[in-house]
Amino acid sequence: MRGYILRRLAFALFLVVAVSSASLVLTELAPGDYATGAFGLGARPEALARARERYGLNRSIGAEYRDWLAHAIRFDFGRSLLYDRPVAELIPERAANTAILAITALAIATLVGVPLGIVSGSRRGGLVPHAIRAASVVLLSMPPLLTSLFLVFVAARTGWLPIAGMRSASVPPGGAFADLVRHLVVPAAAIALPLAAMFERMQAQAMREAIAQPFVIATLARGVSRRRVVWRDALKVALRPLAAVYGLVVGTLLSGSFAVEVITAWPGLGRLMLDALSARDVYLVAGCAGTGAVFLACATLASDVALAFVDPRVRE
Amino acid sequence: MIRRLGVALVAVWALAAVGAPFLAPHATDARFPGLLNAPPSSLTWAGVRPAIHPWRLVNQLEQRYELQVSNIVPLRWFADGRLLVSSDEGRAPLLLLGTDSYGRDVFARLLFGARTSLALALVSSVGAVVLGVLAGGVAGYVGGLLDEGLMRLADFVMVLPAMYVVLALRAVMPLVLPAPIVFALLASIFAIVGAPFIARGVRAIVRSERRLDYAIAAEALGASAPRILVRHLLPATRGYVAVQLTLLIPAFIVAEATLSYVGLGFPDPIASWGTMLHDASANVRVFADFPWLLSPAAAMFLVVLGLNLALEGQRTSGLESLR
Numbered sequence: 106m107r108g109y110i111l112r113r114l115a116f117a118l119f120l121v122v123a124v125s126s127a128s129l130v131l132t133e134l135a136p137g138d139y140a141t142g143a144f145g146l147g148a149r150p151e152a153l154a155r156a157r158e159r160y161g162l163n164r165s166i167g168a169e170y171r172d173w174l175a176h177a178i179r180f181d182f183g184r185s186l187l188y189d190r191p192v193a194e195l196i197p198e199r200a201a202n203t204a205i206l207a208i209t210a211l212a213i214a215t216l217v218g219v220p221l222g223i224v225s226g227s228r229r230g231g232l233v234p235h236a237i238r239a240a241s242v243v244l245l246s247m248p249p250l251l252t253s254l255f256l257v258f259v260a261a262r263t264g265w266l267p268i269a270g271m272r273s274a275s276v277p278p279g280g281a282f283a284d285l286v287r288h289l290v291v292p293a294a295a296i297a298l299p300l301a302a303m304f305e306r307m308q309a310q311a312m313r314e315a316i317a318q319p320f321v322i323a324t325l326a327r328g329v330s331r332r333r334v335v336w337r338d339a340l341k342v343a344l345r346p347l348a349a350v351y352g353l354v355v356g357t358l359l360s361g362s363f364a365v366e367v368i369t370a371w372p373g374l375g376r377l378m379l380d381a382l383s384a385r386d387v388y389l390v391a392g393c394a395g396t397g398a399v400f401l402a403c404a405t406l407a408s409d410v411a412l413a414f415v416d417p418r419v420r421e
Numbered sequence: 422m423i424r425r426l427g428v429a430l431v432a433v434w435a436l437a438a439v440g441a442p443f444l445a446p447h448a449t450d451a452r453f454p455g456l457l458n459a460p461p462s463s464l465t466w467a468g469v470r471p472a473i474h475p476w477r478l479v480n481q482l483e484q485r486y487e488l489q490v491s492n493i494v495p496l497r498w499f500a501d502g503r504l505l506v507s508s509d510e511g512r513a514p515l516l517l518l519g520t521d522s523y524g525r526d527v528f529a530r531l532l533f534g535a536r537t538s539l540a541l542a543l544v545s546s547v548g549a550v551v552l553g554v555l556a557g558g559v560a561g562y563v564g565g566l567l568d569e570g571l572m573r574l575a576d577f578v579m580v581l582p583a584m585y586v587v588l589a590l591r592a593v594m595p596l597v598l599p600a601p602i603v604f605a606l607l608a609s610i611f612a613i614v615g616a617p618f619i620a621r622g623v624r625a626i627v628r629s630e631r632r633l634d635y636a637i638a639a640e641a642l643g644a645s646a647p648r649i650l651v652r653h654l655l656p657a658t659r660g661y662v663a664v665q666l667t668l669l670i671p672a673f674i675v676a677e678a679t680l681s682y683v684g685l686g687f688p689d690p691i692a693s694w695g696t697m698l699h700d701a702s703a704n705v706r707v708f709a710d711f712p713w714l715l716s717p718a719a720a721m722f723l724v725v726l727g728l729n730l731a732l733e734g735q736r737t738s739g740l741e742s743l744r
Contacts (some may be wrong), residue, residue: 119581128589129665135593240598242733246726248675250682254698254718261708268708353580360584368702378585380681382592390589397585 106413113409117402125395129173132338132390133166139186139385160186173388182395183388185382192392195377200396203366203373207358207400210287210296220303221349223307226343227316227335240335244302249361251366266290269370292369296361300354307350309336310335311343318342345412352408355401427730428545434597434724438535446506449692453514453524458484458704458711462520467495471505475513495695511664516620519713528594530692537693542673543606546666548612553619554655560620561627572624575617581608586614586674591685599690607680611673619665624657669733671725678721694721 123152133150140156140196141148162249164172173183182192184254221241267273267288277284315321324334365376370376374393381389437444453459455478459561472495476486494513500506507515516527560571580588592611598606630636631654639649645653674694680686681695682702689696701707702712708715 120577123577124581131589131593136595241727242729246671246722246729247673250679251718251722252673254715258708258712258715262712286473329741356580356582363582363584363588364682367679367683379588379592382589383596394589397582401580401582413507 109413110410117406120402120405121395121398124398124401125173125177125391126170128394129387129391130166130170130386132387133169135385137385139387142384143186143255151238169387172389177391185381185386185389185392187384187386187389189284192388195389196374196392196396199372199374199377199393200400202371203362203375204400206289206292206296206366206371206373207355207362208361209293210300211354211358213293213297214217214300214304217297221301222305223312223335223340223343225305226309226312227339238309241302241305244298245306248299248364249296250364250368252298253292253365256291256295257369271372292362292365292371295365295369296358296371299380300357300361303357304347307345308348311346312339315339315343318398322343348408348412354406355404359397359400423733425632427727427733430723430727431731434535434539434720434727438539441529441532441536443502444504445526445532446503446517447526447529447603449525449530449533450690451525451529453516453520453526455522455524456486456516456520457524457716458522459486459516459520459524460711461664461713462513462516463488465493467493471479471496473507473513474705475509482665483528506618519711520718521697521714522704523700527697527713527716530697531694531720534692534694534697535720537687537691538674538677538695538721541604541677542670543694544604545608545611545615546669547609549615549669550614550619550666552616553665554623554658556616556720557620557623558627558650558658559654561624562631562654564628567572568624571620575620578614578617580619583672584612584676584679587611587680588685590614591680596685599687600687603687607677607686609729613677615669615673618669619662622661622665623655623658626661627654630654630657664732669730671728674724678717694718 125262126341139160140153140162144153144156146347160170168247176183180193182196184190185192185195188195193347202308221237224238228234232268244252257268260268272281273283273284273288316335318339321334321339324338325331329338359375362371362373364375364376365371366375367379374396378393378397380386381393456476459476462476465472465474472493474488474490474491475494477489479485479487490511494507494509496505496515497508498505502510506516507513514526516526518531519527521527521530556571556575560568587610590613591607594606627650631649636649636653639653644652677686677693678695678698681693682699684699686695686699687693697714699719701711701717704711704714
């Protein structure tokens, strides 16, 4: 067990280092650098050269990468050229915003999708399972890009909810927290709806398989009530596939949150990454990518460890 | 029944894309300067012929239009090589889905955009299949270090959020490029990101198939490794690959739309569903006052729904994250 966890830890560390290094080198290799972007096409060569020297962009890629790595080990991730602030100062706020959005969406999707999946998977016919299934198929065809456009459209037409941003300019009656929640509804629901549909389909499938197992039939034969069998005995087995995908879902969450952050102007990592990439702000790109990789690494690690506890076969 | 409905939905869009020059009343870059952000034409009848009421601009600043109910402009079938156009194109063009902020026909752009978006998704998926089958087949057949290396690489790519990988690969290329190069670039990026999902499954199938009697018999008869792989083992992956191909298409349609939405897609005069949403996003009133500008989103939903219905009951891919 300890060996298994150590191996997963090593992979998590590798993931963070590899992703941030790769994004740094890729951005360095990209045509154009921060100076050409900031000074425009008509810039004088001397001005460009001076700016490159000031920002430290005139060195070879190897030298620059070594320098960045040496600093990054001491938790100094360089200075953003675009915002002229240390990367380590810029990222935490944006990362927290993305985390708020992603965790809320994941919680909603789990609380909605899993119970519905248990219901639709444990019944053979009837109106309710069919309605759930139809709703899932429709929502699965609406990725976050489309759900966010649709929800913003509804919010704009009805005026029920704010359609963009994270906070109002001034604190409205009800306090800052209520204001944040009101702003959170549209983006969080946009990510959560397709995810809930995915969870529902997966949970229904797992439930159907669990119910077909002999121990369930045996329990039913002993006279235990159907509801008790479904929600207690079969559910324990049927939760395993969901635990296995929970680590992978973080990738889906981050991908989905990118489109949603851009459409609803949620100030998260996605927008920052896009701006950094377009401006060739190398250190900020590496910082954003590294932060995303930390999210990913934590989630896969947590889900691997949880799975190893639930299912001894995984440890080998 | 449900699957047939899905196939029909997809077929309608495929026909719309192929027949765009005939079905669309206007070219994608034709502008109607007096009709910026005009609502869809209001259809009526002039005797047995379909007709429209023209729009009259009542407020230039707010771009509000009023219907001229007393004025009826008949439509003409099969004029100028197009299915249905207005008999007075200059003053009252046929605008089935209104116009965008440049005064261009949204319906025409939607049809031509279907060509760009669907063709890109199709080409990318085929590319991903070719790459994935090649890598997965070789890894599964040869085994050993090559297998280990390729599959570790595939796992690594699959863990990453696909949208960010696509974004990073696109953004490190020159930001402004001509349309054909954008098409080739996006198709290659999508193919590379999609390939691991195919390679994983193909490798597993090839690995288990090559231990079966027929593969061992072919080997004993002296068939060469490429022959066994291509003639005997890869055909066994056909069903899997067909399903995966269908699952990649929606992912790539949405990926193109997302990239174009943030301004990293096709350059301006080219119509694709993503660039149409990008143009719409410049206007804050689109959601409340000009909802017809969101029609590409509805088109995307219908295509993806059609593909999902056609696959109802089949396995799902891991690339949902791209959407």
